[in-house]
Amino acid sequence: RGAAPTILVIFGASGDLTARKLIPALFNLGLDSLLPSDFHLIGFGRKPIEDEAFRKIARESIEEFSRRPMDEELWGDIEPGIHYHSGGYDEAEVYRSLEKKIKGIESSAGREMQLVFYISTPPTVFEPIIENLGASGLSTHLVDGKPGAKVIIEKPFGRDLESARRLNQVIGRNFDESQVYRIDHYLGKETVQNLLVARFANAIFEPIWNREFVDCVQITVAESVGVGSRGGYYDESGALRDMIQNHTMQLLSLIAMEPPVSLDPESIRDEKVKVLKGIQPLALDPADKADVVRARYTEGLMSGKQVPGYLQEKNIPGDSSTETYAAMRLMINNWRWKGVPFYLRSGKRLARRVSEIAIQFKRPPGILFSESKKYDVAHNTLVIQVQPDEGMTLLTNSKVPGLETRTQPVKMHFRYAATFGSNTPEAYERLILDAMIGDSTLFIRGDETEASWKLMTPVLESWKSLGQHGLGAYAAGSWGPAEAERLLGMHGHEWRQTG
Numbered sequence: 001r002g003a004a005p006t007i008l009v010i011f012g013a014s015g016d017l018t019a020r021k022l023i024p025a026l027f028n029l030g031l032d033s034l035l036p037s038d039f040h041l042i043g044f045g046r047k048p049i050e051d052e053a054f055r056k057i058a059r060e061s062i063e064e065f066s067r068r069p070m071d072e073e074l075w076g077d078i079e080p081g082i083h084y085h086s087g088g089y090d091e092a093e094v095y096r097s098l099e100k101k102i103k104g105i106e107s108s109a110g111r112e113m114q115l116v117f118y119i120s121t122p123p124t125v126f127e128p129i130i131e132n133l134g135a136s137g138l139s140t141h142l143v144d145g146k147p148g149a150k151v152i153i154e155k156p157f158g159r160d161l162e163s164a165r166r167l168n169q170v171i172g173r174n175f176d177e178s179q180v181y182r183i184d185h186y187l188g189k190e191t192v193q194n195l196l197v198a199r200f201a202n203a204i205f206e207p208i209w210n211r212e213f214v215d216c217v218q219i220t221v222a223e224s225v226g227v228g229s230r231g232g233y234y235d236e237s238g239a240l241r242d243m244i245q246n247h248t249m250q251l252l253s254l255i256a257m258e259p260p261v262s263l264d265p266e267s268i269r270d271e272k273v274k275v276l277k278g279i280q281p282l283a284l285d286p287a288d289k290a291d292v293v294r295a296r297y298t299e300g301l302m303s304g305k306q307v308p309g310y311l312q313e314k315n316i317p318g319d320s321s322t323e324t325y326a327a328m329r330l331m332i333n334n335w336r337w338k339g340v341p342f343y344l345r346s347g348k349r350l351a352r353r354v355s356e357i358a359i360q361f362k363r364p365p366g367i368l369f370s371e372s373k374k375y376d377v378a379h380n381t382l383v384i385q386v387q388p389d390e391g392m393t394l395l396t397n398s399k400v401p402g403l404e405t406r407t408q409p410v411k412m413h414f415r416y417a418a419t420f421g422s423n424t425p426e427a428y429e430r431l432i433l434d435a436m437i438g439d440s441t442l443f444i445r446g447d448e449t450e451a452s453w454k455l456m457t458p459v460l461e462s463w464k465s466l467g468q469h470g471l472g473a474y475a476a477g478s479w480g481p482a483e484a485e486r487l488l489g490m491h492g493h494e495w496r497q498t499g
């Protein structure tokens, strides 16, 4: 899996993501001998920083955030290839000098090199960066006469359908879709990549993966952290934009999609888009069985410590109506799923950090072991634990040993840590490597992001017009608002206890 000689330019180089994830990911690729033989990193940022100082920052970020310790020999190899370029993201001149720097690296390497532009800035400057990459000619950089530039775009990809469309148009004017890698880091997680393998490398699941057998699907992406120091960003975003529209919908499309005809990126992404397009518009009237619930956390106890409510967090305006929790019921109008609800929920300051997908199967006909005091019969449920304690659990019913026939639900477990050990690559390692190699399977296509926004934008508009009306509350440390329980209760279901 070797990538061609590469110059990676990170826009937003002095940001949090670069230090916490991107640089450690590059270092770990190096440890696995997966960095291109000739590799240069150019950090691009507004702040003027000398190359030397940026190298020091890079080293510190590896020391602090890498999953494996510093390796002096590797660092010695990488360090001279680290550079910094400062200037405004919208200044044409800065891109001309960037090009000069790139040409200089190429000429001392004695070869043309592929360019990977990683845009990890606040979204307000996505468009000027992309336009400038186009105007400067960097987006049409050639290697051996072939297209040799790629662009990786971090989230958030737009804030509604219109802005996502506009961003796609700006990208489309400057890059060919085959050069574009829209990131959703959930797709880089091992357990998420395993969804396709679990579904399609096994013969036993697919025959029951449909409305005949499945009662409902529940996707939970719960976080125990609050908004912390990200209040300014978060209040403009909220749980729906921050987690549901992207990460949770990605999980849903991988779970619900039809088998692709092959593993090539377009076949897989075609099927994901089809699922998104098949989802019915959501019922939004709070007075009439709405399919959506939103709430924000109030103060509460977490691991024995009192934590503040959302409105007391830093940089949150007193009249905020931003949700820190969202839950919804989605119905997919296709042959496989007609009538099967997909319940999604995600929130901050929930009781525990856990992301899981639960496929709850229908109960057996209650003829022999119908639910009673003697027979505790649970829904068979396949639980895919995305994180932490990654794995899969199948819930079945068993006879309790003894002279009398009683039943009890039991669990069959597969755990990554026990089977494969725990040193799994981080999402960003896989994603950066794939982008350098040119494999776009784990990235979002333009039409995919629009299909997801198309579904979510009416929800956002409805919430905006309702303001605080209908915004529920839940205590920090709980499992969310009572409205979310009612959402499932209305349809004869209940949230399963995670884990």
Ligand code: BG6
Pocket: 155, 223, 242, 243
């Ligand atoms: C990010 C969100 O995309 O995902 C954050 O902006 C969230 O608010 C994070 O905390 C969760 O990612 P992970 O990998 O920790 O589940």
